[in-house]
Amino acid sequence: MSYWSWDSSLSVGVEVIDGQHRRILDYINELDVARSSNDREKVSEVLMGLVDYTRTHFAFEEDMMKQAGYPLSVSHKRVHDAFVAHIDNYAVQHESGKDVTRKLMSELQIWLTNHIQNDDRDYAPYASKILNKSWLTRTLGKFFG
Ligand SMILES: [Fe+2]
Numbered sequence: 001m002s003y004w005s006w007d008s009s010l011s012v013g014v015e016v017i018d019g020q021h022r023r024i025l026d027y028i029n030e031l032d033v034a035r036s037s038n039d040r041e042k043v044s045e046v047l048m049g050l051v052d053y054t055r056t057h058f059a060f061e062e063d064m065m066k067q068a069g070y071p072l073s074v075s076h077k078r079v080h081d082a083f084v085a086h087i088d089n090y091a092v093q094h095e096s097g098k099d100v101t102r103k104l105m106s107e108l109q110i111w112l113t114n115h116i117q118n119d120d121r122d123y124a125p126y127a128s129k130i131l132n133k134s135w136l137t138r139t140l141g142k143f144f145g
C-alpha cells in the first residue's frame with residue numbers, strides 16, 4: 001500500500017497539471033519507502049528530487065498562469081514561494097540529522113490537497129484557454145527539458 005494514492009478528487013481537469021501533481025505524490029510515496037527502510041541516504045536523495053521537482057512544477061504553473069492572463073497569478077506565486085521556503089527548511093533539518101520525514105510527509109499531504117483543490121483548481125479554466133500542443137511542447141521544454 002502506498003502512503004498516498006492519487007484519486008479524482010485531486011484532479012484540476014488539466015491533464016498536464018494532474019500528471020505533475022501525480023509525480024509529486026510519487027515522490028512522497030518514495031520518501032515513505034526510504035523512511036520505513038531507515039535508508040537515510042535514500043531519504044536525502046528523494047527529498048532533493050522532491051524539492052527540485054516541486055520547484056519546477058511551481059515555475060511551470062506560474063508561467064502558465066501568467067501567459068493565460070490569470071488575475072491571481074501574483075498571489076498564487078507568493079503561496080508557492082512560502083511553501084518552497086518551508087520545505088527547504090525541512091531539507092536543512094534533515095541534513096542536520098533530525099528525523100523530520102514523517103512530519104514533512106503529513107504536512108505535504110495536507111498542504112498539497114488544499115492547494116490543489118482550491119488554488120490550482122481556480123486557475124484551471126484560464127489554463128484551458130492556452131493549452132494546445134505547440135504551447136505545451138514549448139513550455140514543457142522550457143522547464144522540464
Ligand atoms: Fe500545482
Ligand SMILES: [Fe+2]
Binds near residue numbers: 061080119120
Ligand atoms: Fe499552485
